[in-house]
Amino acid sequence: MESYIELKEIKIHAYHGVDKQERLVGNDYIVRVKVKFDISAAAKSDSVNDTINYADIYDVVKCEMSIASNLLECVVYRIANSIKSNFPSVEGGEVEVIKIKPPIAGDVTGAAVSVSF
DSSP, X not given: OOOEEEEEEEEEEXXXXXXXXXXXXXXXXXXXXXXXXXXXXXXXXXXXXXXXXXXXXXXXXXHHHTSOOSOHHHHHHHHHHHHHHHOTTOOEXXXXXXXXXXXXXXXXXXXXXXXXX
């Protein structure tokens, strides 16, 4: 049986982008994280000590999103690597960062970059 821990629709204001204005005023982002993790020990014990606390995953996302970058590719890569290094029991996962209202001429709800690891 496969099991996952997910954080959906994390809303964060951050300062990523190539344009000077994006770095100055920032933009709103949505981050989605899904990590593959064996929850069987936690399911049996009902103890947070036997799982990955999703609040700790949130803290990793918040920390990495606070580091301004030109590209979302860099941000997504950093979040994935930080999750892997902070939670060695994670067997894999997915990270997606969506920039709401990207500075492009067109009607889009967002621009996203995602990575599976």
